[in-house]
Structure formats: C-alpha cells, structure tokens
Amino acid sequence: MTTSSVKKQRRPSRSGGIRESAVSRTVAMSVMVVATLYFLTPLWWLFVAATKNRPDFTTTAPLWFADFSLFDNIAALLDYRGGVFVRWLGNSALYAGVGAALATLFAAMAGYAIAKYAFRGRETLFNVVLGGVLVPATALALPLFLIFSQAGATNTIWAVLLPSLVSPFGVYLSRIYAAASVPDEIIEAARIDGAGEVRTFFTVATRLMAPALVTIFLFQFVAIWNNFFLPLIMLRDENLFPVTLGLYVWNTQVSQIPDIRALVVIGSLLSVIPLIVTFLALQRFWQSGLANGGLK
Amino acid sequence: MAITRIARAGAIAAISALALSACATGGTDAPGASGDCAPSDGPVTLTFTSWLPGVEEAVAIWNDENPDIQVEVQTGPNGNGGTYQNFFNQLAAGNAPDLGQIEFDAMPNFRVQDGLENIAACEGILAAEDQFVGWTWSQVTFGEENAVYAIPQDTGPMAMFYRADLFEAAGIPVPTTWEEYEAAAVQIRELGGYINNFSQSDINAFAGLVWQADGQWFSTDADGWTVDLTGAETTQVAEYWQGLIDNDLVAVYPPWTDEWNAAYNSSELWTWVSAVWGANTIASGAPDTAGNWAVAPMPQWEAGASAAGNWGGSTTAVLKGSDHPYEAAQFALWLNTDADALTAMNRTANIYPATIAGGNLPVFGEGLEFYGGQNIYEVFAEAGKNVNPDFTWGPTMTQVYNDVADGFAGAVSGNGTLLEALTAGQSSTIAALKAASIPVKE
Numbered sequence: 262m263t264t265s266s267v268k269k270q271r272r273p274s275r276s277g278g279i280r281e282s283a284v285s286r287t288v289a290m291s292v293m294v295v296a297t298l299y300f301l302t303p304l305w306w307l308f309v310a311a312t313k314n315r316p317d318f319t320t321t322a323p324l325w326f327a328d329f330s331l332f333d334n335i336a337a338l339l340d341y342r343g344g345v346f347v348r349w350l351g352n353s354a355l356y357a358g359v360g361a362a363l364a365t366l367f368a369a370m371a372g373y374a375i376a377k378y379a380f381r382g383r384e385t386l387f388n389v390v391l392g393g394v395l396v397p398a399t400a401l402a403l404p405l406f407l408i409f410s411q412a413g414a415t416n417t418i419w420a421v422l423l424p425s426l427v428s429p430f431g432v433y434l435s436r437i438y439a440a441a442s443v444p445d446e447i448i449e450a451a452r453i454d455g456a457g458e459v460r461t462f463f464t465v466a467t468r469l470m471a472p473a474l475v476t477i478f479l480f481q482f483v484a485i486w487n488n489f490f491l492p493l494i495m496l497r498d499e500n501l502f503p504v505t506l507g508l509y510v511w512n513t514q515v516s517q518i519p520d521i522r523a524l525v526v527i528g529s530l531l532s533v534i535p536l537i538v539t540f541l542a543l544q545r546f547w548q549s550g551l552a553n554g555g556l557k
Numbered sequence: 558m559a560i561t562r563i564a565r566a567g568a569i570a571a572i573s574a575l576a577l578s579a580c581a582t583g584g585t586d587a588p589g590a591s592g593d594c595a596p597s598d599g600p601v602t603l604t605f606t607s608w609l610p611g612v613e614e615a616v617a618i619w620n621d622e623n624p625d626i627q628v629e630v631q632t633g634p635n636g637n638g639g640t641y642q643n644f645f646n647q648l649a650a651g652n653a654p655d656l657g658q659i660e661f662d663a664m665p666n667f668r669v670q671d672g673l674e675n676i677a678a679c680e681g682i683l684a685a686e687d688q689f690v691g692w693t694w695s696q697v698t699f700g701e702e703n704a705v706y707a708i709p710q711d712t713g714p715m716a717m718f719y720r721a722d723l724f725e726a727a728g729i730p731v732p733t734t735w736e737e738y739e740a741a742a743v744q745i746r747e748l749g750g751y752i753n754n755f756s757q758s759d760i761n762a763f764a765g766l767v768w769q770a771d772g773q774w775f776s777t778d779a780d781g782w783t784v785d786l787t788g789a790e791t792t793q794v795a796e797y798w799q800g801l802i803d804n805d806l807v808a809v810y811p812p813w814t815d816e817w818n819a820a821y822n823s824s825e826l827w828t829w830v831s832a833v834w835g836a837n838t839i840a841s842g843a844p845d846t847a848g849n850w851a852v853a854p855m856p857q858w859e860a861g862a863s864a865a866g867n868w869g870g871s872t873t874a875v876l877k878g879s880d881h882p883y884e885a886a887q888f889a890l891w892l893n894t895d896a897d898a899l900t901a902m903n904r905t906a907n908i909y910p911a912t913i914a915g916g917n918l919p920v921f922g923e924g925l926e927f928y929g930g931q932n933i934y935e936v937f938a939e940a941g942k943n944v945n946p947d948f949t950w951g952p953t954m955t956q957v958y959n960d961v962a963d964g965f966a967g968a969v970s971g972n973g974t975l976l977e978a979l980t981a982g983q984s985s986t987i988a989a990l991k992a993a994s995i996p997v998k999e
Contacts, residue, residue, distance in 0.1 A: 407649070493639050516838065
C-alpha cells in the first residue's frame, strides 16, 4: 500500500458513502458490461440455437432467431431413444442432489469435530484433509475404477455416488466456519441443558453453520453435476449416465448421425436450467453467508 | 507382392513378439493355436460395447433368434473420445466386455497390448474372409497366419463430393487428377469460392489421402516398427496441400463447426474429398444446396489411375479374457454379414458395410435426391475395391493424430508447414513408441 492509495481512501466525500469519480465509474461499468456480454453470449447463442429447426440451424444467423420451434425440438429430444434424456436428467439430479446433501453432512460433521473437539492427531488429520483439496478428482478416477472393479461395483449407481460423498474442501470450510461462528459457550450451555453431543450438533451447530453448509452444498452440487470423467470411466449402461456424459456421447456420434447435433444443443440448454435454478434458489443463503464471513 | 508377403511374415513375428514382451499378462494366447474355441455349455450372456447409435436394433434381431446367446449392449463415446481408454482400463482390471467396437486405426494398439482374442479357430471365421472387402481382412489379421482378431464392420471409402451445378455453370470441367484439381481451384477462387476446405484436425482424413498415394506411415518386421510420416508419398501430398493453403486456394475453417457447415451451405465450398459417410454430413449441414451435389472418384495422381483412400471404418473385436469367445465370434460374424443386421445399422447409424455383398443391399440401390438422383454408392463401392490393401496403422494412432493436429492447426494459420508438422509427429511418435516399450527402428 502506498501513501497515495491511503490518501484516496481518506478523501472526504459529500454524501458520506464510498464515492468514485464519474470517469472511474463509467470505466468500471463498461468493463462490467463487456464482461457480462462476454459471459452471456454463449448462453444466448445456446438459447437461440435451441429454438431453431434443423435447416435453419446452419443456414441462419447464429445469434438471432429464425422460425421458433423450441417446443418441437424439446419434443424431439424427449422422444429420441425412448426419452433417455429425461432419465439422464434424473440421474444427474440423483447423483448431484443426494451426493451433495450427504457430502455436506459428512463435511459438516468432520469440520465441526475438528474445530470443536481437542483430540490427538487433530492437526495431522486436518492437514491430510487439506492435502485432499489439492488432489484433482480426475487423478483419482482411474484408481477408483480399479478398486470398484475389484468389488464388482463398476457400472452401478454407487460407482458415481460413493466417490461424490467426499468433499475435502467442505471439511476445510466447515472447520473454519465452525471455529468462527459456533461459540464454545453455546456448546457448553447446550451440554449443561442436557443435550448430547449429537443433538447439540444437529440442533445448535448446524443452524449456526447454515450459510457455510449451503455454500458447501452448492459447490458440491455443481461439482458433481459437471463431473464428467468419473462417470465416463465408471459407467457403460446408458440408463445410468448423468446428463453431461450422455450429451458428450451423443456429441461424438455426430459424424454418424449429423442430426444429433441439434439434440445436443437443446439438451445442453435444458441441462443448465437445474443449475441456474439451484443457484437462484440458494442465492440468498450463500450471499448472506459470504457477507457474514466478510464481517467477522 | 512377394516382397509385401515377406514383410507381412515379418510383421507376424514382430507383432506376436511385441504382444508378449509388452504385456506381462500373456495368458494362454498361442498364435496359430486352433481347436481351442469351443461352444460354452448352457445359455450365455455376452456384453458388447459399441458407440453406434441404435445398434440395439440389430442386436435385438439376434437376441430374438438366439435365446441361448443373449447380447447386452453397453455404450460410450466414440473410440478416441474415451471408449478405447475404457477398454484398456477394463482389460487391466480384468472386466472387459466380451465384444467391443474398435476402429481399424486402433487395432494395432490393441494387438500390441494383447487386448484381443484370436478367434481364427472359431467355427466359420477363417472361411468368412471371402465375404469381406479385401483390405479390411488384412486389417484384422495383421497378416498373421491362422489369426483373426476381429470382424470388419464398416468402411469409409473416399471419393469427391462436388457441386455439379456450380462446375457446370462456371464451365469448369470436373477434375479427375490432382493437377486438374489445382487448376480448377484457381478458377474457382477467381469466382470468389474455394474448391475445398483443408481440415486441420482430421488427420485420419489426411492419412486417407496419403493412403491413396500409396504412402505407408507404419510397417513392422521382426526388429520392430518403422515410422515414416515423412516418406516420399506423404511429402508429395503434404506439399500439394501446403501449396493450396499458401495460395489461398482452400478455405481453412475448423471442420465440423457451424461456420464450416455454413460455408458449404452458402455455396462457398465446391467440393469435399471425403468418405462414404460424409454423404449425410453434407445433406444435414448444407440443406439449401439439396439436389446440386454429385459424387465422382477422388482426383488421381496419375491420369487414368483409379486409386482410392479410406477414412474411417471399424470392427467388432472379441476382447481378451472373454469367457465365451465362440459365441462372441458367432455374434460378431452375424452382426457384420447378416443382411437384416447391416440394413438396421445403416438405418440407425449410416453404416456402410465392410462385406462385398453389403454394398448391394437394397438401401444402397437407389438414387438420392440430395445428389441429383445419382446412386452415389456405386462410386463408393468401386472406390472400396481400389483401396490399397497393405496400408498399416501404427500402435499409437491417438497420439499421432493429436501431435500432428497441433502442427496442422499452426500450418493453416501460417505458422510452419504441414510437412514440419509431420516431421514433428514423426519424432514424437518414435518417442511415444519407446515410452511404451514398443521396439522401434530409426
């Protein structure tokens, strides 16, 4: 920090709040607008492309509408191969929903335990978990495949669900958050009132940790929903595919059946909707969570 | 021919030796052993991994007719998209499917890693050779005696799709040699179009052009593999296309993209030298041009010649460790020779059969509206007969494709040349073979 930046911050402002000059505000706004356009254009393209019929798809301008046939396209998608796409969406919801919920629970329990109980090897345990954050999921996929093969569990729901229950980052976040937001006094008070450790955790601690838990859930949900490599290695049965793998498989069949490309586009559009809905629905929780973290 | 036979005999020894040295799990595989392919007792369920859309339809016909040999279809992305890696993982874990779809260019990789069952001893397999287009059989036997490692499924004989209407209106004769092709390219460029698009990422298409020119990228003998990505024929092909790129006579859109389709649809591109399955690609990607296309044999390096290349094609292989090689072999043979099965696979996945009789199926007997009523399959059937049967793929083709594609992408944007990309691919391929403990001659 140089003195000039300190001076800037100290400059008094008439309205009392944080004020920026018109120039810098304009610059900031235009950067934001450009960035927004940059990030929204692919989504816009996806939406526009999904509304076109097959000939219009390659013959009309990519960023503007032609004949609106979104619903015909959706019908074609849901009809293709006996509606397997709906099944893929359901599988993704199962893997991501159940996986993220259980992963959050386990992470919360582990993080809370590390934060609030003194036991031998606590720091070692935490460091091992932290090390887990550094190992990319893709690097684990192949060893997991060999282990699951030994157990005869490849090509089952469990092959994707079980590895999804582990979230080292979740444990890390839970520990930090529990240490900061669950006062020892409250736990003491709960004990004095006669609550067992388990009950204290579920009725007191989880509520105080709620913003962190929502964040963990969201992170894990998105990670599982987008996880592609693990299902690619584990699954052979089309009926078990999550939507990412299913669309990828279709996309590699485009040279055989060019028409599938349209289905991939529509499927991609539908597959991002659950993510957007989850984000919006949980937004106020994790927003308040992040803000809290900033204040502490 | 005699020389090729000797080379092939060497290849037998080399590949067999490699298979044993490269893999610790040699198993009971004795090349040439016969009589060890007996039917199983009782009903059998086979697993079959394929990425052909709708292959279940053909399999359902088999399952109806063979209650004791049921086939279960598993699926995944196309071979280089992940299924080959999955096969190798499964082979390592000992739970590979009984049958798998494997493209011709990946076969040596599976052979070298000892991933294939020799089904030559199974009933009717050796005798089936006559049913298949000549070059496909040598791809599944590697020239070994008493060895068959897969049943050919489909092929991709190459020809030239061209805009009959544009050529006629411009008064440009349809090129029959590469020299005429270049001359036509100049004229077309003056009219604002491009004769073709050079595909920077489809290295197997480029290999098809080299194949047509009688080039050989790989060969094997008792001492190991010879890699030759920069031989005289390859150099000729590379320099020819480099010239077209340098003089702005071909477009360089990334293939399989919307802009690429749009270029065909807007009549900017006049020809596409491609495989039989490309017929659907154009029809789907350039609907506005319906009725204006036609198909002619590939341009030739020598006037009057009739050589053709091949791009794509796959096999149904029995993977190592299958408990029921006899039944698996019977199914593989049926799937790729039965008229109903071939018709079903053509309907669902536009498969062009590898059998000689397959080209005469009713589905290939009609003129196509998109191609001005021409029966384009006659051209491809003829091309299939003119494919050099001795072309050999290497055991690391995925890596070769990736490495060369990097250089090709640079070449089309003016960084380096196609030949430089192939030269770099040559050394990285040799390095990859060495890294995989596969003997290589330099």
